[in-house]
Amino acid sequence: MNRIRVFRASAALELAHLKRNRAFVALTALAAVSFLVMVSLFGLTGAYAPVALINQDGGPRRSALSKRCWARTTPSPSST
Numbered sequence: 001m002n003r004i005r006v007f008r009a010s011a012a013l014e015l016a017h018l019k020r021n022r023a024f025v026a027l028t029a030l031a032a033v034s035f036l037v038m039v040s041l042f043g044l045t046g047a048y049a050p051v052a053l054i055n056q057d058g059g060p061r062r063s064a065l066s067k068r069c070w071a072r073t074t075p076s077p078s079s080t
Helices: 005-019 024-049 058-072
Strands: none
Touching: 005 024
């Protein structure tokens, strides 16, 4: 059997299934659109998401990381 004929036959079968079940197509499209909206919302506001740094180590690397993170989030006196 020719591969192109098999592809066309399976595509025709899928289209026939989709024509009969319009609710499935509508719900699939709604799920895709809502996913895109949620991803774009989180992508646009992700820079402002609150983040916590729990620091219970006490080592030198820990304090260097804490100081670096704190310096980025604390406004400088000249900007206030």
